[in-house]
Amino acid sequence: xxxxxISSKDAIDYVELIERAKIADLSIQIxxxxxxxxxxxxxxxxxxxxxxxxxxxxxxxxxxxxxQSTWAGIKPFFDSAPHDFKLTGVKDIFGPQMREYVFxxxxxxxxxxxxxxDLQTNRNWSQPLCAPLQGKTIGILGMGSIGTEIxxxxxxxxxxxxxxxxNTRQSDFVDKxxxxxxxxxxxxxxxxxxxxxxxxxxxxxLIDKGFLSLLNHQCILINAGRGQVIDENALxxxxxxxxxxxxxxxxxxxxxxxxxxxxxxxxxxYITQHTAAISKPDEIAKIxxxxxRLFNRNxxxxxxxxxxxxx
Numbered sequence: 001x002x003x004x005x006i007s008s009k010d011a012i013d014y015v016e017l018i019e020r021a022k023i024a025d026l027s028i029q030i031x032x033x034x035x036x037x038x039x040x041x042x043x044x045x046x047x048x049x050x051x052x053x054x055x056x057x058x059x060x061x062x063x064x065x066x067x068q069s070t071w072a073g074i075k076p077f078f079d080s081a082p083h084d085f086k087l088t089g090v091k092d093i094f095g096p097q098m099r100e101y102v103f104x105x106x107x108x109x110x111x112x113x114x115x116x117x118d119l120q121t122n123r124n125w126s127q128p129l130c131a132p133l134q135g136k137t138i139g140i141l142g143m144g145s146i147g148t149e150i151x152x153x154x155x156x157x158x159x160x161x162x163x164x165x166x167n168t169r170q171s172d173f174v175d176k177x178x179x180x181x182x183x184x185x186x187x188x189x190x191x192x193x194x195x196x197x198x199x200x201x202x203x204x205x206l207i208d209k210g211f212l213s214l215l216n217h218q219c220i221l222i223n224a225g226r227g228q229v230i231d232e233n234a235l236x237x238x239x240x241x242x243x244x245x246x247x248x249x250x251x252x253x254x255x256x257x258x259x260x261x262x263x264x265x266x267x268x269x270y271i272t273q274h275t276a277a278i279s280k281p282d283e284i285a286k287i288x289x290x291x292x293r294l295f296n297r298n299x300x301x302x303x304x305x306x307x308x309x310x311x
Contacts, residue, residue, distance in 0.1 A: 001028055004027065008049040045064065064085050065295075073226060094146055104155055109220055129242055138190070141229075154174045187215055190279070195207065199225075206280045207234070208231040219245060227252055236262055239266050246270065256273065287302070
């Protein structure tokens with residue numbers, strides 16, 4: 001018998017989806033609001049849920065062997081201890097949402113959508129020149145599965161694609177790869193910068209004052225990775241002094257963003273409330289069920305997190 005605990009705001013949906021699979025010898029329990037009230041907590045083998053909720057559960061469940069995160073971001077697990085269980089993440093499902101997110105903004109700027117709307121409001125027949133994406137350079141910081149999807153779409157638009165991966169990679173959609181140590185060279189030629197990196201010790205505040213000073217003042221930065229990768233004070237200064245054309249931020253160091261945060265007042269900053277790619281229970285459940293079958297057979301789990309690397 002495997003005892004599964006679900007700690008998620010979508011717990012009821014997950015129960016329904018998992019029960020449809022008719023897995024033998026599986027007992028499912030939804031975590032109560034107070035983890036101290038978990039029934040037979042010492043018997044819990046597997047936990048499924050959001051990282052920020054799971055880390056509160058784990059101290060009460062000492063015999064957990066495996067945790068399946070429902071989010072791509074798993075930093076809360078690294079901020080807590082011990083790490084004596086297998087942790088699996090979520091990959092290869094956010095690409096379609098992310099490429100729509102990124103290119104909706106790239107096209108917004110390239111085709112001057114707001115400018116044309118303002119001209120319409122003023123009944124003005126001026127014809128501003130657009131700056132097509134074709135021939136422009138897009139830099140992708142974080143060439144995992146999501147970065148590859150964005151690079152592929154960029155090639156459809158005829159863009160020049162450069163990328164940085166935490167591990168050396170090959171891709172038919174990337175014209176040139178750089179190492180993390182080559183950030184300065186990477187930054188010089190960018191028209192667009194897309195940040196998709198996880199939050200690790202190596203990536204924290206990677207986008208700092210020095211890096212931002214290297215970017216072209218017409219560059220547009222999009223961060224859909226983790227807020228901790230960017231020094232927010234440095235970005236605030238760069239945007240306030242027009243060192244960048246604009247930035248689009250989906251993630252922040254502290255969420256929700258405080259009402260008095262100066263980011264809200266910047267005309268050249270576009271805020272989306274961590275909505276670039278949403279975890280959908282039906283997609284996450286498929287990954288979990290696939291891993292559950294592997295777990296039952298004592299085989300290697302998919303999307304297994306390396307505790308040493310941090311991802």
